[in-house]
Amino acid sequence: MKNSIQLSVRSLKNVMWLFCLALFMSCETEPVPQEEINAADLGVKKNHNVVDIVSTHMNIEVQSTIPSGWTTFRYDNRSHNPHFVLFDKLPDGKTVEDSKAEVVPVFQEGMDFIALGEWDNAFAAFGQLPAWSAEIIYSGGTGMLSPNHISEITIYLEPGTYALECYVKNSEGVFHATSGMITGMVVTEDENDNTEPESTMEVRVSSETGIQLDEKVRPGKHLIKAFFEDQTVYSHFLGHDINLVRLDENADLDELNSWMNWSDPTAFMTPAPEGVEFLGGMQDLPALEGNPNSHVGYFDAHLKPGTYAFIAEVPDPMSKGMFKVFTVPSSR
Numbered sequence: 002m003k004n005s006i007q008l009s010v011r012s013l014k015n016v017m018w019l020f021c022l023a024l025f026m027s028c029e030t031e032p033v034p035q036e037e038i039n040a041a042d043l044g045v046k047k048n049h050n051v052v053d054i055v056s057t058h059m060n061i062e063v064q065s066t067i068p069s070g071w072t073t074f075r076y077d078n079r080s081h082n083p084h085f086v087l088f089d090k091l092p093d094g095k096t097v098e099d100s101k102a103e104v105v106p107v108f109q110e111g112m113d114f115i116a117l118g119e120w121d122n123a124f125a126a127f128g129q130l131p132a133w134s135a136e137i138i139y140s141g142g143t144g145m146l147s148p149n150h151i152s153e154i155t156i157y158l159e160p161g162t163y164a165l166e167c168y169v170k171n172s173e174g175v176f177h178a179t180s181g182m183i184t185g186m187v188v189t190e191d192e193n194d195n196t197e198p199e200s201t202m203e204v205r206v207s208s209e210t211g212i213q214l215d216e217k218v219r220p221g222k223h224l225i226k227a228f229f230e231d232q233t234v235y236s237h238f239l240g241h242d243i244n245l246v247r248l249d250e251n252a253d254l255d256e257l258n259s260w261m262n263w264s265d266p267t268a269f270m271t272p273a274p275e276g277v278e279f280l281g282g283m284q285d286l287p288a289l290e291g292n293p294n295s296h297v298g299y300f301d302a303h304l305k306p307g308t309y310a311f312i313a314e315v316p317d318p319m320s321k322g323m324f325k326v327f328t329v330p331s332s333r
């Protein structure tokens with residue numbers, strides 16, 4: 002008897018709740034179609050096999066071995082600096098210890114000469130890079146992420162040995178990798194059974210046409226598909242990536258445009274430009290011919306109404322069509 006009373010009270014509550022919901026929905030002048038709500042807020046399917054990456058200071062903590070295939074990484078930046086995590090696929094037989102010994106110090110020496118304006122010495126220093134470093138395949142990773150932010154990305158990882166690194170510079174021009182932000186990870190031949198995720202929005206990046214996105218961006222939780230049409234090497238020795246930033250009224254677009262270039266001795270150093278919140282993105286994907294998975298990476302974003310931009314870390318991204326400012330409206 003008690004149970005049946007409880008049940009009917011519960012049923013009554015349910016009916017009242019549905020009534021209130023119906024009343025609330027009827028007040029909307031333009032109801033949002035259910036499929037749109039699903040796509041924007043509920044359709045982001047989470048992968049359950051998430052690999053955690055954490056930075057608490059100048060470090061990258063991640064498990065040392067994972068299976069190959071589509072993999073979701075959850076990067077938690079608990080430090081006081083903006084960071085990213087670039088996945089360098091190393092040539093066979095090389096490990097992160099080789100990168101630490103033969104690559105990281107060379108870049109630091111080259112950078113130190115650039116800072117002194119000694120370009121000849123800088124080029125001589127970069128000439129010390131081991132021949133094998135030209136075979137490193139930049140294989141995606143988390144875009145720039147402000148402190149106390151979390152970003153999830155999904156990329157397809159081929160078996161191999163990787164170095165995960167961040168090369169933002171501190172206020173003295175020291176690369177974060179020099180200070181310890183580089184770590185190794187082995188991707189085994191074992192395949193995970195994850196499938197490619199479904200996106201709610203797509204952005205495309207190309208060395209010829211820059212960054213392209215839909216004219217209308219809807220607010221909500223998104224899983225953004227970054228499609229790299231191609232990849233190339235710019236004057237800073239690296240390719241293009243894509244980063245999502247939120248801009249407030251203090252943001253100086255010219256300053257941000259100049260800042261996004263590691264090889265500029267006055268740029269890509271902390272503190273980051275004011276008024277800019279880095280929300281992740283996708284590091285350089287290799288866009289290999291005949292390998293569709295190498296063109297695609299996914300990253301999550303909760304787009305609230307406001308002003309944002311997609312921007313690549315390349316010299317003068319504005320001139321390359323790789324700095325696209327857009328607005329997220331308050332309604333769909």
Ligand SMILES: [Cu+2]
Nearest residue numbers: 084167169177
């Ligand atoms: Cu860093």
